[in-house]
Amino acid sequence: MTRGGSTMRLRALVRKEFLQILRDPSSIAIAFVMPIVLLLLFGYGVSLDAKNVPVALVIDQPSADTASFSSAFYATDYFKPITLRNMQHAEIALLAGEVDGIVHLRADFGRDLRHAGGAPVQVIVNGVNANTGRLVLGYVNGVWSTWLQHQAEMRGGTLDVPVQVEQRVWFNSELRSRNFLVPGLIAIIMTLIGALLTALVVAREWERGTFEALMVTPVSITELMLGKMIPYFVLGTGSMLLSVVMALYLFDVPLRGSFWVLWLGSSLFLLVALGMGMLISTVTKNQFLAAQVAIIVTFLPAFLLSGFIFEIASMPTVVQIITHIIPARYFVALLQTLFLAGDVWSVILPNALALLLMAIVFFVLVWRKSRKRLE
Amino acid sequence: MLYRIIALIRKEFLALFKDKKTRVVLVVPPLIQLLVFGYAATFDLNHVPFAVYNEDSSSASRELIAHFESSPNSQKTTDISDSREIQPLIDAREVMLVIHISPQFKRKLVLGEPAPVQVIVDGRNSNTASIVLNYTRSIVTDFNLQWAQQHGRASPPVYLQSRAWFNDNLQSRWFLVPGIVGLLTLLVTMLVTAMSVAREREQGTFDQLLVTPLRPIEILIGKAIPGFIIGLFEATLIILIAVFWFEIPLRGELLMLYSGVFLFLLSAIGVGLMISSLAATQQQALLGAFLFLVPAIILSGFATPIENMPDAVQTLTYINPLRYFMVVLRGVFLEGMPFELLMPQLWPMALIGVTCLFLAGWLFRHRMV
Structure with missing residues (x-):
């Protein structure tokens, strides 16, 4: 050989x-x-990045304040909001999978806003897909804090936030x-x-x-x-x-x-x-x-x-x-x-x-x- | 006719189970997979290793760090004292997150100016990075609310009350384990049925079967039923483990769940037999099954939501039986979905199943060349 x-x-x-x-x-x-x-x-x-997430905005009593808050949801491409008149409709939509979350502004939103305690906004997400649910909660949080900042600036001040997060994502900044x-x-x-x-x-x-x-x-x-x-x-x-x-x-x-x-x-x-x-x-x-x-x-x-x-x-x-x-x-x-x-x-x-x-x-x-x- | 079909079914079972290795392979690996993957498949982060670079040794900065340390999702690994230490830690993946508190932190906080906290996140896994950022923001928000209360500062005019339905703690295991039921049921059923016709074709016994008095419909039933029985057994076993071992809540009715399982098995067997009757050899059948399985799993919404896919791909998912079964599984397990909401998922599976079975039966006779 x-x-x-x-x-x-x-x-x-x-x-x-x-x-x-x-x-x-x-x-x-x-x-x-x-x-x-x-x-x-x-x-x-x-893709794991949720964009254009369908959410239901339920506004019990429309006013200038609620319009300002909900416009923040229309302004971002993270959400595709639909406005519904009552919670029953929104709950049905959530069950049927038509929306992934509900943002509920109660009737006394405008009044509570000006009181010391502040106005609560009820946020419900569909938790079946935990990952998406968590991302949606994060997005809602982001919309909320941007809106707060905006409001404070319009009144000519800065938002009274004790600690501000400055985030930097290395290697993949757009995530x-x-x-x-x-x-x-x-x-x-x-x-x-x-x-x-x-x-x-x-x-x-x-x-x-x-x-x-x-x-x-x-x-x-x-x-x-x-x-x-x-x-x-x-x-x-x-x-x-x-x-x-x-x-x-x-x-x-x-x-x-x-x-x-x-x-x-x-x-x-x-x-x-x-x-x-x-x-x-x-x-x-x-x-x-x-x-x-x-x-x-x-x-x-x-x-x-x-x-x-x-x-x-x-x-x-x-x-x-x-x-x-x-x-x-x-x-x-x-x-x-x-x-x-x-x-x-x-x-x-x-x-x-x-x-x-x-x-x-x-x-x-x-x-x-x-x-x-x-x- | 019934007698002939039963004889054929018996023969199929003998062919499958005469080999000890095959018997083991049909039962043991799916169980091990369910256990390992049930634990491995999670999007939740529970040990985010982080490093702290604190340039402001004050009570306030320590309090903020304490908030991070007490969070159940994170775990402090190191304190660093030089900004040059940050890069090697993140590069080597020793930490996912670095919290940097600048020297002016306490002073700004007391003066009522916004005190910045810099967080640096490893973005290599983008999903992990966004979850880490979310955790970070909610920890800082908690700290802010507490600080505002303790120091008489105004709280924000609007605050959020968040809740997650069906899965209060947002555990991704509740989402993924029902998905694994679908995944493994499909895998086992497809492999059994995809081999059945191809094995006989390769060995030449299929031609013999065709010249017997058995009609194609009888052969079809004889080939489908063993796959069905094995699939049903496998699905039941996995559902039992999901409920009793992983403690996934089963909120809907068993009848709903099993009508989903039944129709899904029908469609999986249809696809499997169709691939099998198209294949000339066992190897082609296996690779064919695989060519179907991988896109079917990816496009089912098992790990990545269908809504995030582009429209063209979303349309493609409508021919995927696993897509419908995933909705049924999660709907019945977690949401207790009623029948009328399940209907839109059930009939497409039936349609896919019947169409594929019909095509497979037709191919028995017509794929002779």
Whole structure:
């Protein structure tokens, strides 16, 4: 066996794998269509920022004061207010989901306004979606304090607020949710290609016995593994580049860190994902099982346990410990920092190191599992 | 006819459950997912780590900091004494929030001038950042009201009395766990049904089935019922855990909930069988199911509200059965929604289900090439 023979065999295996990918419409769909669909959905479709929230303004007794207060709601694009005459109508609208909140000005609003205690404004939000409910309460608060300030200025004074908050939001001053969703999505897309697609394809070879058939040829285990990994590594890198280009030029997400660090981090994560995919297929050797296991241990955790949407710091301690064995966790931290904050080495180094360790562990496991099969 | 269908159903169950690994995979992982995700999926912040940069060591500034420390949502990690320390702390994600009190704080406060407090928030996760800002504002508002009362300053002419209906403490778990019921039910049902026809096609036994006296409608029923039974079992198990383990209030009627589950299963099985009869191999069926599942979950309103989506995308969600089921689940669980408000969610699921089942049955015979 010469060195040349080994490269030739490897090239043949890689070629075979590429042909197989290109000829099966379903793997093309996962490798090319799915990333684009996901990017478009998350870039344009999904948003956590509530705008134009429908609220009902209930004014028991219209007056100049109530008109001034309610005009503040019409002036902001956070709300799409409708004016209703009584609470019954507003409650029905809230139940039917037509409005997300009710702002109720009672009959004696104008009178209480001028008394020492002040006038109460009743605010009710639909709490079913707690996150939206909380944002709406925050918006109402903002409208209220702007209105107070305005009123004070009109009377020629300043508002008597003891402490004033001056807020500064770093990295994402407009608080666009797209800026943190799109970078995190790269982790999901690479999990899809690296782990799910690889697991399915390799499991099919085990199921059909073609893997064993290949093992009796002069091809070595290492060559077989490389032959499987190289095409998917190339696919994964391609989809990463596509995601970065779409993020930067279509969705205007800033990339404040260096591209090469991003590329390096993505390659490390891709190796981990490929390792997981290979391990799953080697253990299950069955397409149905491989798909189930891949979705459950790679895809869903990448979605829910990685910090992609849900903050890890808010999870219970036990779940936080579990997130440490989820590779996507380290990659999402890398992505969000590289895109929005820059080359922060105190974040990059530990996360990259964790990914490197996981890659090594998975490959050692795959190598040992596949070798056993030969005995 | 009934006998033939029962025989087919029995065969389907045998095919699914003869393998021990498959039996385990259908029951154990969904339970683990429900438990882990039920705890993990939350938008609530309960440990916001923050740092304090206090340049005004007075009783007033300490009182304001005490307000932050006593809030159940935040947790002080460090005191810093130099503005250069702020950046590394936030960059490395050690703190989400830095509260900076300038040297003139107490003096301004006593003179009745507005005393500024600067807050710096890590905006990498925009949703977290807006929640942190909201918490901060409400803590400062509380402090202001208390200060105004204690020092005889005028209180604002208008104040807010806020309340959240159906979920007084605004716990996002109450919103997300009913959503997970829909998510997992869809996942299991789709995987079971999507494989059923494709497996037989790949192995060539589907052609044999077609030449038996079984009519396509009988094959369709025989293939649909096992998925239905598994889905119903799975949904019930998850609902029980949601109610008894996570203590999500079930305010509506079980009958309403199960009419939703029934129609949702119908539509999920319809989509699954349609994908299955389109696929030539198991792999295509699985990937096809996946191509449906991911957008269906994202566009269902599970984590991100449908109202925030652009109009074109909102229109697209109308063909997604999970969208309707999410409303039914949350409506019945949290709001105790009555039948007439649920109707607009129920019939679209029935329509999607019947249409897809019809198409699947048609494809049995017509996708022969």
